Amino acid sequence: MRLILASSSPRRREILGLLGIEFEVVEPQFDETLTADRSARDEVLEFALGKAQSVAREKPESIVIASDTLILLNGIKIGKPEDAVDAKRILRALAGKTHRIFTSVALLDGTGGPGLRIVEEVSVTMRAFTDAEIERYLSFNESLDKAGAYSIQGEGRALIEAIEGDYLAAVGLPLKPIAEYLGSRGISFPLNVEKLDAEKSFRNWGEF
Numbered sequence: 001m002r003l004i005l006a007s008s009s010p011r012r013r014e015i016l017g018l019l020g021i022e023f024e025v026v027e028p029q030f031d032e033t034l035t036a037d038r039s040a041r042d043e044v045l046e047f048a049l050g051k052a053q054s055v056a057r058e059k060p061e062s063i064v065i066a067s068d069t070l071i072l073l074n075g076i077k078i079g080k081p082e083d084a085v086d087a088k089r090i091l092r093a094l095a096g097k098t099h100r101i102f103t104s105v106a107l108l109d110g111t112g113g114p115g116l117r118i119v120e121e122v123s124v125t126m127r128a129f130t131d132a133e134i135e136r137y138l139s140f141n142e143s144l145d146k147a148g149a150y151s152i153q154g155e156g157r158a159l160i161e162a163i164e165g166d167y168l169a170a171v172g173l174p175l176k177p178i179a180e181y182l183g184s185r186g187i188s189f190p191l192n193v194e195k196l197d198a199e200k201s202f203r204n205w206g207e208f
Helices: 010-017 040-056 084-094 131-138 155-159 167-171 175-184 193-199
Strands: 002-006 024-026 062-073 076-078 098-109 116-126 160-164
Touching: 002 010, 002 040, 010 167, 010 175, 040 062, 040 098, 040 116, 084 131, 098 167, 098 175, 116 167, 116 175, 131 155, 155 160, 175 193
Parallel strands: 002 024, 002 062
Antiparallel strands: 062 076, 062 098, 098 116, 116 160
16 A cells, blocks of 8 residues: 655654654645634644645545644644744743644545544643743744744753643654554554553653
8 A cells, every 4th residue: 555644744754654664755735824713623634634635636546644733722723933033922822831732634545445534632731931941942943843833852842841642643643543544454564552652751752
């Protein structure tokens, strides 16, 4: 079976790579525009589906996996910052508060399977960090392509007090449901995902 990750994200590529199986990476052609009339859960799934469809149209008879991530703080959806000034604004809003991360998976199976559409929710509590800490963090240049303007597995880890939920979903790709689906389609892989979940937490992930 031809497996394709519809993504431009190095993080998602690395997470899927943990399975130890071959896959292609194709950048999707899809415009993510936040709207006011859809819930974060619906919107993040719609974005993942749009990404998957944009690749599946060109790659029939393949399994195409796409994902998207949004943050919800006090009922307000937060995506990627527009620039460094916007990143600072977002980080100030997150400081000392708990927000929710919604990460979706849309898997389109052109080989005859039912496909998969899911949304994982993770709760993240940030430390009450200062403006000086924000400036220091922004100097690492890892904010602009991240929903919420911070990287959980990068230097942004120091801004976090606690995470409740699937760490890999918070980073950008829930691996367990994908692994379960691929297994149901007869695709085998060496990684024990259950063991990985049990042994890892956000504080002991250095890199994938």
